[in-house]
Amino acid sequence: MNLLAMPRKLADNPKALADGLLLGDRRAAARAITLVEDGSQKGTELMKLLYPHVGRSMVIGVTGAGGSGKSSLINHIIRVFRSQGRRVGVVAVDPTSPFSGGALLGDRLRFQTHSMDEGVYIRSMASRGYLGGLARATTDVVRIIEAMGNDLVIVETLGAGQDEIDIIHVAQTCVLVLTPGMGDDIQAMKAGIMEIADLIALNKADLDGAETCLRSLEATVRYGFEEKEAAWIPRVIPTVAAGARTDDVRGIEEVAEAILAHQSYLRESRTIHEIQAKRVEQELGLVFRDEVQKAVFKGLKGTGKKRQYIRAILEGRTDPYSVVEEVLRTFLRV
Amino acid sequence: MGTEKIKVIVSKVGLDGHDRGAKVVASLLKEGGMEVVYLGMYQTPESIIKAAIDEDADVIGLSYLSGEHLVYTPKIVEEMKKNGMDDVLLVVGGSFPPEDIEVMKQMGVDEVFRGGSRIPSIVNYITENVR
Ligand SMILES: Nc1nc2c(ncn2[C@@H]2O[C@H](COP(=O)(O)OP(=O)(O)O)[C@@H](O)[C@H]2O)c(=O)[nH]1
Ligand SMILES: [Mg+2]
Numbered sequence: 001m002n003l004l005a006m007p008r009k010l011a012d013n014p015k016a017l018a019d020g021l022l023l024g025d026r027r028a029a030a031r032a033i034t035l036v037e038d039g040s041q042k043g044t045e046l047m048k049l050l051y052p053h054v055g056r057s058m059v060i061g062v063t064g065a066g067g068s069g070k071s072s073l074i075n076h077i078i079r080v081f082r083s084q085g086r087r088v089g090v091v092a093v094d095p096t097s098p099f100s101g102g103a104l105l106g107d108r109l110r111f112q113t114h115s116m117d118e119g120v121y122i123r124s125m126a127s128r129g130y131l132g133g134l135a136r137a138t139t140d141v142v143r144i145i146e147a148m149g150n151d152l153v154i155v156e157t158l159g160a161g162q163d164e165i166d167i168i169h170v171a172q173t174c175v176l177v178l179t180p181g182m183g184d185d186i187q188a189m190k191a192g193i194m195e196i197a198d199l200i201a202l203n204k205a206d207l208d209g210a211e212t213c214l215r216s217l218e219a220t221v222r223y224g225f226e227e228k229e230a231a232w233i234p235r236v237i238p239t240v241a242a243g244a245r246t247d248d249v250r251g252i253e254e255v256a257e258a259i260l261a262h263q264s265y266l267r268e269s270r271t272i273h274e275i276q277a278k279r280v281e282q283e284l285g286l287v288f289r290d291e292v293q294k295a296v297f298k299g300l301k302g303t304g305k306k307r308q309y310i311r312a313i314l315e316g317r318t319d320p321y322s323v324v325e326e327v328l329r330t331f332l333r334v
Numbered sequence: 335m336g337t338e339k340i341k342v343i344v345s346k347v348g349l350d351g352h353d354r355g356a357k358v359v360a361s362l363l364k365e366g367g368m369e370v371v372y373l374g375m376y377q378t379p380e381s382i383i384k385a386a387i388d389e390d391a392d393v394i395g396l397s398y399l400s401g402e403h404l405v406y407t408p409k410i411v412e413e414m415k416k417n418g419m420d421d422v423l424l425v426v427g428g429s430f431p432p433e434d435i436e437v438m439k440q441m442g443v444d445e446v447f448r449g450g451s452r453i454p455s456i457v458n459y460i461t462e463n464v465r
Pocket of ligand 1 (some may be wrong): 065066072073110203205209240241
């Protein structure tokens with residue numbers, strides 16, 4: 001089948017899309033991602049076909065507050081990895097508006113340097129109400145981009161705040177982007193560093209207070225990791241990811257190097273196997289929850305039971321926990 | 335769980351350095367419930383098409399300000415044909431002489447909105463015509 005000549009949606013055949021994207025066809029990959037994002041049955045079929053072919057890429061998470069410079073930094077990191085001949089995929093998540101259901105996905109704007117590079121696949125994603133800094137489908141989207149044959153997949157989280165730790169289930173290496181002058185947030189920041197950072201980019205190092213901030217971060221890392229003799233100690237790297245002139249940019253090679261160093265550490269220490277197992281465990285949990293919910297709601301459909309349950313709960317005759325227990329007994333015979 | 339959303343690429347084309355109009359349209363389409371990928375300025379027909387492919391966009395929205403619409407539009411239409419994007423809606427907005435609307439439609443543009451068009455009409459048009 002010639003995917004090239006096919007209108008987008010006519011090619012919505014899981015097998016054809018899987019075959020295409022495994023050969024690196026970006027059109028097939030793009031369409032596959034939409035099917036998965038939409039939670040469609042075809043998306044599920046597709047993921048079944050792809051699973052044997054995933055798990056070989058380096059998956060790098062980039063997290064940090066909105067405006068800290070994640071996208072700008074990624075733009076430069078892509079450049080370094082491309083110059084090493086590696087193929088790169090990027091997933092950038094931005095928030096869905098809870099009011100309109102729409103989203104403004106502005107990260108791509110910062111990746112313009114690579115807008116014509118066939119060796120770079122970039123996909124913007126709206127969170128669609130899912131919490132934790134990612135979208136519900138992000139894990140599958142990363143899998144699809146891996147299956148395309150990319151050496152690296154970079155995931156940019158939406159940067160909403162402190163509870164963005166979902167990224168550690170998806171990424172093997174997490175880059176935490178901080179900026180000078182986050183004084184008030186220092187406690188939250190410390191928690192974030194301890195929980196997720198494999199390396200820290202102190203971005204906007206051109207701004208006032210960068211030096212003080214750097215010393216304070218280094219002290220935090222020393223206290224948190226070195227004294228506990230942690231096997232991996234995050235580096236703190238000052239970076240400038242955007243500036244008035246291109247030669248203002250700095251620290252990028254160091255970040256790329258530290259990412260690769262962490263990847264080597266994961267592989268040499270065999271920690272990578274633990275991380276991969278955790279990731280599969282997380283995926284299994286998500287898929288399980290979704291599928292059970294779908295199956296139960298499908299079973300309830302048309303029985304009028306859902307409405308009865310709601311009324312019963314409202315009238316104080318029962319509660320959500322008892323209802324779910326009853327439903328599970330009926331539909332799953334547990 | 336069918337949660338299909340309309341995905342729109344919004345871009346400026348050409349060399350003039352104003353993207354306020356494009357930004358306003360982008361954020362209003364977002365308020366209209368769409369997922370809008372904003373590309374910003376200095377895009378070429380090729381870079382817009384590549385973005386539309388990567389993003390699996392349903393709609394491409396182009397914004398022109400300074401009279402390059404008759405130069406760039408045919409190139410974009412041609413790229414879309416070459417890439418099998420017959421089911422992608424192409425919408426153009428900006429300021430140009432009224433007689434150019436028909437010219438662009440002849441070229442293959444699905445709809446044209448001149449500066450000052452009411453935003454709800456753009457949102458409605460896309461919602462009703464997306465393929
Ligand atoms: N001064 C300065 N500004 C930066 C730096 N890196 C990014 N910015 C600016 O910070 C803003 C937000 O950057 P962006 O990459 O979109 O941040 P994100 O929201 O974390 O992805 C943009 O205006 C960038 O130009 C930096 O190192 N120094
Ligand atoms: Mg960003």
